[in-house]
Amino acid sequence: MAIDLVKIFSGLAGTQYITNHDSNYTIIEDAINTLLLALGSTSGANAQVPNGLQQIFDRDGIIGKGSYLPPSTAPSNLMTIPAGAAWVDFIFAAKATTSVIDLTAISDGTVYLNVDSLGEPNVTEILTSKSLYSFTWTTAGDTITNIVLLVDILFDGNDYNDQLDSAATGLAFESTAERLESIELNVDTAGKDYKQDLSTTTGLTFGYFGGSIRNDNVITDTATGTTVLADDDTSFIEVDDAGVVTDNIVGFTAGQIPLFTVVTASGVITSVTDERTFAIIGGGGSGSSTLSFNSTGNVVASLTNNEAFDLTSFLDRGIMYKITITETGGVSTGTYDVRFYGKDTKVAADLLYSIDGIDSTADSRVFTDRMVVFYLDADTTAELHILMDNNDGAQSMTFTIDIQAEKFA
Secondary structure: OOOOOOOOOOOOOHHHHHHHHHHHHHHHHHHHHHHHHHHOOOOOOEEOOOHHHHHHOOOOEEEOOOOOOOOOEOHHHEEEEOOEEEEEOOEEEEEOOOEEEEOOOOOOEEEEEEEOOOOOEEEEOOOOOOEEEEEEEEOOOOEEEEEEEOOEEEOOHHHHHHHOEOOOOOOEOOOHHHHHHHHHHHOOOOOOOOOEOOOOOEOOEEEEOOEEEEEOOEEEEEOOEEEEOOOOOEEEEEEOOOOOEEEEOOOOOOOOEEEEEEEEEOOEEEEEEEOOOOOOEOOOOOOEEEEEOOOOOOEEOOOEEEEEEEEOOOOOEEEEEEEEEEEEEOOOOOEEEEEEEOOOOOOHHHEEEEEEEEEOOOHHHEEEEOOOEEEEOOOOOOOEEEEEEEOOOOOOEEEEEEEEEEEOO
8 A cells, every 4th residue: 555645735724734734633543544554453353364375274174273162161151262363264263361151041962162252262052154163051060061162273382392392203494394204214014113214325235213023922122234246137135033133135134034135226216116015023832833733523503502612732922913714514504693702711801703693605605714712821831722502503513723823932
């Protein structure tokens, strides 16, 4: 905007001189009032937001988490609303102090917290264009429940400041970029264990962070280190059960955990493939095995509950990670239930695994479950204790159960 004042007063008669001064003061006064309106009212609650900021606040929302947030109770029908700010219905509203709203005239049920153009919160029983929250008001007990934010949360200074500090790591950062860079360097799908260390990787030298590896019940730590790779070749970097990181140009070694496949050319590393996975070397000395019932004699008659079976030479403790039940005889068309127990008494307190309502006719009469189940034989007799129910009213069934498990020492 521009203002145009009278600047030449010499030679004017007294009346005209005064008139021109009055005109100038009126123009100045109007200009100042326009500026005050643009900057905000005397209370600071309402402001005409410049177009640039309107593009930043391109949606309705509270500014900063917790702005105008209703409490969980309103003693004596008086609800205290904290200070807040919001961009709603193309108006910026803010209040720097708390507000108290009397809910005496508000009926029980879903109501709405709104904010007016001066930043004052109010409650209505209907949704408006300036509603920020909905909640359920119950006069008995003066309770407020089911608080729902109806608009977005827009970034404020506190949010920005909070994101620069990490409670999980105890680190503090000076910018968002620093925080994101730290996340990218230190977190990936396999965690930081044996992750490539970019700060020590140069030329043919491959750097890696330290890590931990478990072999049965022994945990071994590896220090951060480097290894020098062969030039113009493909190297396979791996770690053994003693936590020693090595590389070779032949391939990954049986019994060791792959870490990286790295290609080099002309004295530099040209590509890195992350081969890490959450893995364990060994399994208590016996590794993975498949254990089965013999198909002969494993029969459950029709409408029979709690038919008991015991699989001997099983585990005292370990992890079952695949259970396959195959009906090998009978023509049952109903359902059946299976339960595994940790003791031969087979009581509810010792239940380890159960599944009910298996359709005997589905999937070519083969049921498979890949849920991981920790197994502990409380009798220490290395047995698996099973109860089965056949819900078919007419037909018996004959079955095998195959269990893939990792045995612990």
